[in-house]
Amino acid sequence: MRWLLIGALLGVLLLFPQALAAVVAVAAVLVSQPVVVAFVLGLAARPYLPVVGRWTR
Numbered sequence: 001m002r003w004l005l006i007g008a009l010l011g012v013l014l015l016f017p018q019a020l021a022a023v024v025a026v027a028a029v030l031v032s033q034p035v036v037v038a039f040v041l042g043l044a045a046r047p048y049l050p051v052v053g054r055w056t057r
Contacts, residue, residue: 013020030036 009023013023
């Protein structure tokens with residue numbers, strides 16, 4: 001599924017060269033927001049974090 005989305009994005013960028021400027025602008029806006037960067041980093045690190053104590057009954 002990931003490769004399909006990457007292929008679709010590359011196809012759109014080849015058909016519409018000005019779309020690259022729009023993608024870069026959107027990426028720059030998202031990276032400039034510290035909350036968004038922290039959220040994405042947290043989502044990326046979540047599967048690798050150890051489970052420390054769960055509630056047990």
